[in-house]
Amino acid sequence: MIIAVDGPTASGKGTISRALAAHYGLPWLDTGLLYRAVGRQLALNGGNPDLEADAVAACAFPDSLLDDPILRDEATGGLASRVSVHPGVRAALNKRQVDFANQPGGAVLDGRDIGTVIAPHADVKLFVTASAEIRAERRFKEMQGRDASVEYETILADIRARDKRDSERADAPLKPAEDAHLLDTGNLTIGAAVQRAIALVDAKT
Ligand code: C5P
Numbered sequence: 072m073i074i075a076v077d078g079p080t081a082s083g084k085g086t087i088s089r090a091l092a093a094h095y096g097l098p099w100l101d102t103g104l105l106y107r108a109v110g111r112q113l114a115l116n117g118g119n120p121d122l123e124a125d126a127v128a129a130c131a132f133p134d135s136l137l138d139d140p141i142l143r144d145e146a147t148g149g150l151a152s153r154v155s156v157h158p159g160v161r162a163a164l165n166k167r168q169v170d171f172a173n174q175p176g177g178a179v180l181d182g183r184d185i186g187t188v189i190a191p192h193a194d195v196k197l198f199v200t201a202s203a204e205i206r207a208e209r210r211f212k213e214m215q216g217r218d219a220s221v222e223y224e225t226i227l228a229d230i231r232a233r234d235k236r237d238s239e240r241a242d243a244p245l246k247p248a249e250d251a252h253l254l255d256t257g258n259l260t261i262g263a264a265v266q267r268a269i270a271l272v273d274a275k276t
Pocket residue numbers: 080102103104106107148151152153155181182183184185233237
């Protein structure tokens with residue numbers, strides 16, 4: 072069984088896909104981490120994220136980089152969003168994701184283009200959303216514990232910029248596949264969102 076989970080940043084798609092993988096005993100790939108690794112490697116190389124050649128060169132990151140906690144930073148997320156617009160970067164990361172999706176026994180993948188590009192044949196596709204304000208509020212609460220100087224308005228502006236870049240790019244933009252189930256997590260606790268996702272998968276299989 073292949074489960075594709077797409078959606079914007081801070082929608083809850085990561086938590087939901089991790090929980091689905093545990094529930095169904097499937098391997099899970101957070102594909103955003105690959106783009107984050109490219110963004111981080113580009114910073115280490117001193118490259119320019121808006122130059123496709125620099126971004127493609129950063130696709131040769133070592134696998135050990137995937138374990139670096141710095142990949143979770145907002146700054147790395149912003150860089151990931153900028154390098155991910157380049158078709159050359161998407162092509163370089165494509166095979167790894169397609170192979171993961173098609174491994175025997177199935178898999179859960181989360182990202183922006185899993186249901187549309189990486190695994191259009193997925194058995195179940197979920198598109199996880201919530202308003203930009205709710206996502207900013209979640210991110211704000213999560214970050215406040217670590218950094219008291221963070222401001223809600225700044226986070227909201229960053230999220231809006233990232234949404235715009237991800238959904239307006241020409242190559243593999245963020246959008247629900249035609250056959251995706253929309254899961255709005257805005258008014259749901261994470262536990263309720265996971266239960267809803269499991270019910271949607273069970274109904275399809
Ligand atoms: O999901 P996450 O926030 O970690 O992803 C970081 C960035 O990587 C996203 O903003 C998006 O631009 C890019 N990305 C992508 N395609 C994916 C996963 C992530 O373009 N499948």
